[in-house]
Amino acid sequence: MEKILEVKDLKVSFQTYGGQVQAVRGVSFDLHKGETLAIVGESGSGKSVTSQTIMKLIPMPPGQITGGQILFNGDDIVPKSEKEMENIRGKEISMIFQDPMTSLNPTMRVGTQIMEVLIKHQNMSKQEAKKRATELLRLVGIPMPEKRVVQYPHEFSGGMRQRAMIAIALAASPKLLIADEPTTALDVTIQAQILDLMKELQNKMDTSIIFITHDLGVVANVADRVAVMYAGQIVEMGTVDEIFYDPRHPYTWGLLASMPSLENDNDAELAAIPGTPPDLTNPPKGDAFAARNQYALAIDFEEEPPMFQISETHFAKTWLLHPDAPQVNPPESVMKRIRKLSSNFEKPVLVKEGK
Amino acid sequence: MAKYIGKRLLYMLISLWLIVTATFFFMRMAPGNPFTSEKQLPPEIEANLNAHYGLDQPWYVQYGEYLLRILKWDFGPSFKYKSQTVNDLISEGFPVSFLLGLEAIFLAVAIGVLLGIIAALKHNKWQDYTAMIVAVLGISVPSFIMASFLQYFLAIKWGIFPVARWEGFMYTVLPALALASTPMAFIARLTRSSMLEVLANDYIKTAKSKGLSSGAITVKHAIRNAMLPVVTYMGPLTASILTGSFVIERIFGLPGLGAHFVTSISNRDYTVIMGVTVFYSILLLVSILLVDIAYGIIDPRIKLAGGKKGE
Incomplete structure (x- = not known):
């Protein structure tokens, strides 16, 4: 195209x-x-x-x-x-x-x-x-x-x-x-x-x-495709299916978890992402989302994460995709929707170094 | 529309009647009368004069007669200017004040709106600051000082315009400038703030996103929306400028209507006070009506009440 x-x-x-x-x-x-x-x-x-x-x-x-x-x-x-x-x-x-x-x-x-x-x-x-x-x-x-x-x-x-x-x-x-x-x-x-x-x-x-x-x-x-923006950067981008059924960035997880759905109405409290976005006059060192991120790793506060590629069309900017990162599961409400997508690469590929 | 104007004319008559009544009684409450002067008049002569002008009648008769005369557009004789009626005074003085006023209004609106637009478009740049300094000067320098300055430089020093008197177009320029300076400054400030407000609106961004040039955006989208406050100010401004300025007419030696406003009061010249006030009120009411009609033309959201069409 x-x-x-x-x-x-x-x-x-x-x-x-x-x-x-x-x-x-x-x-x-x-x-x-x-x-x-x-x-x-x-x-x-x-x-x-x-x-x-x-x-x-x-x-x-x-x-x-x-x-x-x-x-x-x-x-x-x-x-x-x-x-x-x-x-x-x-x-x-x-x-x-x-x-x-x-x-x-x-x-x-x-x-x-x-x-x-x-x-x-x-x-x-x-x-x-x-x-x-x-x-x-x-x-x-x-x-x-x-x-x-x-x-x-x-x-x-x-x-x-x-x-x-x-x-x-x-x-x-x-x-x-x-x-x-x-x-x-x-x-x-x-x-x-x-x-x-x-x-x-x-x-x-x-x-x-x-x-x-x-x-x-x-x-x-x-x-057709979705780009998720946070603090002036695209943190995850992919097709609609990739973002909705196989999200990789904790911020995307947060957004999806905070979406009201027909299944969880009365019992479950609607999730929210704690805190507020950072002040962009002095963007924080490392990952801008780290301070609000319950899955943040030590390196998130030190160094900006690079962009990883999960499939031909799917990108995410998080250290969680690094080969050395611990295995982390998204929140339960997001877990429920995750599907195995056939188009994914075997392993996320690092495409761009963070600075 | 016709129904609306008819209704407004009726309200105008009521306002006018209230103004006439209030002026009539306040005037009578003021101490002294037209024949008070340093030289005490013999009581018989004063009684004669009072009888001649009908001042010996009870107040309700005088008031009733006065109302009837106003309906016939007859303001009666002047007490001070013997052999002249108030109608004569107005028809002599008004053309001068009117012409001068029109010139001043034209200058004030043309220059004021232009300065305001430039200031708004060049917000916080030197053009803005210059325009606003001019505006502050225009507002804070009293018109009589402005008049003397204009006379000194443009007439006496450089000899471009005549100093005073009323003998042709050239004679009108300086007094019109002096008269226009304050309203011009006011209009400039009004236009500027209203333009800034309009330019921050979403529809200006829409116009820009259509690919219109900033000139086209200003002319087609911004000015019309920014003019409402200026039009509001135009109503009272027109009335006060058209009826002349005592100070300016004095300084330039013009035979306008302004002088009568002031001298008639100190003279207790009852009929002139009444006549000039009624005349001024009519002008004011008419210009306010015109302003309201202009609103409806400028902003289609303002429906002139009366016609229920379109609802």
Whole structure:
């Protein structure tokens, strides 16, 4: 499959009064055509910053890309100027934001907000753009689009607005769509509708999607592959099956264990990961997760773990995969779901030294 | 919409009646009368004068007659300027104040909004600091000092504009500048803070993610949303500027309406006080109505009550 996006050792930091916050600390991943990659992690893990950096939407300054490459169709985005970015944003890569209540301009007709993209990127005239905007509204499942196209966002419900946002994002048929928690602000039935719509449109348009969320239920529903982020790094990455049925990183275990399931309702207390994420102005020495990790080894506090490869597609950044590490079993609720995957290598292979 | 405006006009009449009544009675409560002066008038003459102007009638008759006259847009004769009615005073002075006021409002809005936008777009850069220093100066330097500065440099030293009097367009520039400086500074600060707030909104990020240039984002998405506070301020500003400024008109020797506000009170010139107050109130009420209508046009979420359409 054709690689559409390659992020290589991306580092992003923000200059604040308290010092330099290293929000993203060496993230690497790639994305194929038509594929959906979910990035999961708790608040402050750097998932939104990573995705917004791909479109260079983070405010610079105070934000700064301190290292790495973002290859989009083989072309590095990092050194591109604002002017060059304008031809990429909305046309090649577009974005859907978390809160549909605030991400549309309240004083501009919904149709006009869609037309802007068409006029800018597809050189349409106003009439053509309006016709196309109406079609797009119909495509995203908004009834009576002829009437809706001249309405203002406050006349739309939350789910409708997110549909309109999707219409804006897909107006110029981008190759990559970044969805930053697109269903977090919606209620559950609407969430399901929006997810279905996104999947349907992805199949129609052959768009790749980066889906940012902290809802693992959503991940299982939409993603092909999953990247788990913690403290500005990807700690585990693999296919959905690998992450859900054969997780290797203690942080992934923690996330999965804290997911409510239908089996353990009354008796078992819902597990939580103790503590809070580290302060990224001074990232801790060794493994950033060590302080919250009940399985932490002595070396975790000393040296950052390297990346191990478990299968062709499965990577995890933990010392537990080292040949010398003691045998450790994940928590019981995670144990129950583990399956033997045939694609795994015989032994985890060390692929990249930690620093 | 027509229903809404009709309702508002009715409220305006009620407000106007309250203003007229309050002014009428407060004015009468103030010690002295139009004929108080250093020279004591003989009692017979004062009685004659009172009879001539109807001041010898009981207060409710005077009040009733006054209300009736206002309905006919007749503010009565001036007590101090013999042979002139208040209507004459207003129709002489208002065009001057009006023209000057329009110029000042135009300057204040154009420069103020521009400075505010530049300051917000270049937040915490030198452009921002410069604009805000200008704004602080404009707010803290009183208009009469500004006026004297303008006269000294632009008129006396460099001779670009005439110093004073009212004989043509060139004569309006300096007083308009002096009049505009404070509201301009205020509008600049208002625009800046409101723009900063708008620029932090999610929909600005959405606009950026569509590939719009920062110019297009500012013009199409930010300014309109940032204008509401400025429009709010425009209501009272328009009324107060259009009716003229006593100080500025004095300094530049202009025959505007502003002077009558002040002198009529110290003269106890009852009819002029009333007339000028009523006139000012009408302007204020109309400009507030216009502001409210402008809200509805700028922000579609603000539905003008009255028409239940769309709900």
